Amino acid sequence: MRAGEEAHVPPLADRLPLHAVEDRTVPTPAGDVPVRIYSPVEAGSSGVLVFFHGGAFFLGSLETHDHVARNLAEETGLTIVSVGYRRAPEAAFPAGLQDCYGVVRWVAEHGDELGWDGGTLAIAGDSSGGTFVAAVAAMAHDDAIASGQSDCITHQVLFYPSLDLDFDEDRYPSLRDNAVGYGMETAGLKPFNAFYLDSGADPADPLVSPIKRADLSGLPPALVVTAEHDPLRDEGELYGRRLAEAGVPSTVSRYEGAGHGFVQHFSWIPEFARVYRETAMFLNEHRLRGVQG
Template structure:
């Protein structure tokens, strides 16, 4: 299927990349400039900003979204995307609100530290620390003690997969679901590794040639593409991980690594759903979920979260 006309129109409007090195500060400012004003955001029962103090003494900002007044609630811990150097609680606020409204879960969005200022694995450690904090503070969050999901889009999907693996290795078995929206699971960007890196190389928004420079801040900070914490698809044993929903986009260079990861999870005995959205490109949940056929991803997420635990 061709790229959806609304996405194609947006891609055609994008200016060519600026010459010279990528400026993370300028790109962050540009992202923040497009954030929807607070008065126009999806209303929920409550949205609260708090700070989580980790065992290492670091302070991590989080935003807690409560969909309705009466609990208890299942909890979804959300990690935003942005190639490990972009994104914030603000840029993904609308996505977190939609997840809370559509799933009925309390969403805890994590403002983890970004590269290059924070070297690997600082961001990942923040994400894992907040997950453990949620479990420890369950009563205060009105957690139902049953559903505890991790989720993320793009590089946030990398963190979600790595957090699920870290929790498993630590013997922390409270995670019930992992939700990976078009995840970046293999930071070895050799175009010969996956057909989608070649098929979707140019013209769909995220381009294969841009993967290395956009992820360079993270890789140069110490993330090794061979390390399963940086490239979760490199993990040898995927058995025992939480059930997974892996959402991919037809016109995404990262499509095939997500689908391969789903297949490897299934082969390891993990209950997994792999769902490809036709006509979509990378980032469609964040940027184009207002299109009805793509908004369906929230209904699919809700259905996945309410299935009996495998």
């Protein structure tokens, strides 16, 4: 399956051109993590968005989501740091999550190496990458409280996130309503996530199923993008509502006619391509309001 995904990656000459794209390795407490850094324009400094690719914790890579990162860079004007975290089953939980958090901490502590302007430090991810977004936002918040410092993350963007890895079909109506016929099917959720769950990821753990976190207050402003025909639609929308109820500025945006994975596979369709503009608008809106989470 990994090879099949990589085979569909377009050649470099056919990809969206940017000012600079650089592969490098970032040192973190969990070890060295490969990243790809996208600079949309030549600029002295800018905000940063750290991106976590999806793929049920065992698929996806810097290459399969290269086009997503390029589009995010062009539309937002931010420096994008895409994380090549360790995947299951080779790396047991919480290896991938530690890699993602480690890169965010590195950006916060060594942002001068990226030309970070000290302002926006957003995190974004699709599907299981959205799981990591929610978990990393919680980790950063808890660490900030424990250390008495300010939270380093200013925004979180979750594209059709997987937030409850207890795949009980009676838990959310969308698991039944969108069970078959729309690409990713409900019956496939358990086997697709088995590599991750069998590696020690407990669905009852809020770092595995972020919707189970009891207190969502104090987390950074969130944009939660869902897809009409996605089995995971309702848990994403519930998470957005719970954030709002906890006092977190939260926007839930459902894309009608879309299925799970549309940002990765179908964002070239005009009505879906606006997801990049919406992301940029969300980041700009909260930056102008001075909201820092």
